[in-house]
Amino acid sequence: MPSPTSIRFDEPVIDRLSSYVARHPGLTRSAVAARYVDEGLRMEEHPGILFRDGPTGRRATVVGGPDVWEIVRTLKAARASEPDLSEDELLTMLDDNTGAPRRMVRAALEYWGAYPQEVDALIAHAERAEAEGAAAADRAASLLHP
Known part of the structure; x- marks a missing residue:
């Protein structure tokens, strides 16, 4: 089970995240943020x-x-x-x-x-x-x- 982590996003990031979730029913802001953080770290590890x-x-x-x-x-x-x-x-x-x-x-x-x-x-x-x-x-x- 993932552990809760508090992250503060700038308002424009929250707006884009909320817009993305609104266009993709079934996803949550938390799930999308976690996915993109994971993918970003993987891309950093693997240029x-x-x-x-x-x-x-x-x-x-x-x-x-x-x-x-x-x-x-x-x-x-x-x-x-x-x-x-x-x-x-x-x-x-x-x-x-x-x-x-x-x-x-x-x-x-x-x-x-x-x-x-x-x-x-x-x-x-x-x-x-x-x-x-x-x-x-x-x-x-x-x-x-x-």
Whole structure:
């Protein structure tokens, strides 16, 4: 259970916070403030990382690039398929195949190293969604083909 903490905000910040909460039913000022403080501290700890909303909720992304989970998932798959590649060869392969430069990969890896459960949960969610989509497509195709 979180512990209560008293924080004093300037009036313009309170106004923006209240406006944000009014536009997002179900959120409280306390929850929004806690989320943004946490994200701000994470961005400070991990330069090159920011947070954005999307279909799977709020998640860490690399500035100017994809979501952290996407980079980590691709790197895990590349390592699994090419277990003998050196770090340099692996990073070069990733850059060649995805366009993700080393700085993005390193930022994503450092974030994943600090928050592996969060990133791995997003990877697992994506894999489940892909499997469910493939199964649905197979079912639909089975009606069209004997």
